[in-house]
Amino acid sequence: MAFAILETKGAIAVLTVNNPKALNALSPAVLTDINAAIDSIDLDTVRCLIITGAGDKSFVAGADISAMVHMSKADACAYSKMGNDLFLKIEALPIPVIAAINGFALGGGCELSMSCDIRICSENAMFGQPEVQLGITPGYGGTQRMARLVGAGIAKELIYTARNMKADDALRIGLVNAVYPQDELMAAAEKLANKIAKNAPIAVRLSKQMINDGLALPIAEAVAMESNLFGNSFETHDQVEGMSCFLSREKPKPKAVFTNN
Ligand code: DAK
Numbered sequence: 001m002a003f004a005i006l007e008t009k010g011a012i013a014v015l016t017v018n019n020p021k022a023l024n025a026l027s028p029a030v031l032t033d034i035n036a037a038i039d040s041i042d043l044d045t046v047r048c049l050i051i052t053g054a055g056d057k058s059f060v061a062g063a064d065i066s067a068m069v070h071m072s073k074a075d076a077c078a079y080s081k082m083g084n085d086l087f088l089k090i091e092a093l094p095i096p097v098i099a100a101i102n103g104f105a106l107g108g109g110c111e112l113s114m115s116c117d118i119r120i121c122s123e124n125a126m127f128g129q130p131e132v133q134l135g136i137t138p139g140y141g142g143t144q145r146m147a148r149l150v151g152a153g154i155a156k157e158l159i160y161t162a163r164n165m166k167a168d169d170a171l172r173i174g175l176v177n178a179v180y181p182q183d184e185l186m187a188a189a190e191k192l193a194n195k196i197a198k199n200a201p202i203a204v205r206l207s208k209q210m211i212n213d214g215l216a217l218p219i220a221e222a223v224a225m226e227s228n229l230f231g232n233s234f235e236t237h238d239q240v241e242g243m244s245c246f247l248s249r250e251k252p253k254p255k256a257v258f259t260n261n
Pocket of ligand 1: 021022023025061062063064065066075076077079080083104106107108109130131134136137138139140
């Protein structure tokens with residue numbers, strides 16, 4: 001049985017983390033299968049990826065506690081690197097990634113969602129970084145991405161208290177963009193993904209790169225980087241088509257297959 005299922009639907013793909021017996025917890029085998037599924041995405045045709053969890057109870061209930069219980073310090077570092085390398089790959093994937101959070105997003109599950117570009121969730125979603133309750137720290141980027149997404153004060157409260165947070169609170173602090181009834185979540189995720197997929201792919205990819213790279217830079221360097229990359233969307237099919245169609249009041253047709261021009 002694959003612990004990650006990849007389904008392509010036209011210009012979008014859906015990756016389902018599939019370890020339902022353990023509420024989709026991230027064992028090393030699950031991480032390996034997610035990694036392989038990500039590597040198998042055809043980035044020439046797929047323009048947006050959705051990540052969700054199997055079933056209607058859990059997105060991902062964290063790193064697999066049974067796999068960690070007897071780990072040495074060296075094992076723990078290797079396990080942390082395995083997850084961190086994967087989450088960095090998701091964060092840097094050229095196409096946007098939407099987390100469709102359909103239940104528990106705890107520990108490594110919350111961290112997985114934070115490596116995605118956009119988070120939306122179901123009404124029963126539950127977020128948290130419970131690691132300090134288990135005698136460990138977040139190990140898949142939680143201390144870093146949570147603080148960047150919702151601010152250091154709220155991130156510190158959530159991480160130090162290990163408390164769980166419901167969907168409406170996650171919406172209030174900006175951890176998720178929207179909350180839907182469970183049975184409407186995937187349709188909403190696909191609608192959002194298709195809206196992104198309809199836009200010029202080079203411009204969308206560049207925008208992702210600019211936002212991600214710029215967040216790590218002082219503002220003057222960040223806008224200089226934006227100016228440099230801005231030119232890369234010019235002289236492309238979609239720039240010529242998009243602008244000339246605007247002027248002639250026609251509907252632009254972005255290219256079906258990704259190429260560098
Ligand atoms: N790992 C392993 N199994 C898990 C699991 C997890 N994180 N979460 C749930 N399960 C398993 C349960 O053991 C149970 O298995 P069986 O007993 O049926 O065999 C099954 O899923 C169903 O769970 P429950 O029976 O507990 O279901 P409930 O509805 O009663 O409760 C729950 C749901 C999500 C509230 C509860 O399962 C729970 O509290 N789960 C643990 C949540 C958690 O603490 N997650 C954070 C894990 S720590 C690092 C690398 C990574 C990390 C840290 C450091 N380095 C190496 C430095 C990340 C750490 C984490 O993510």
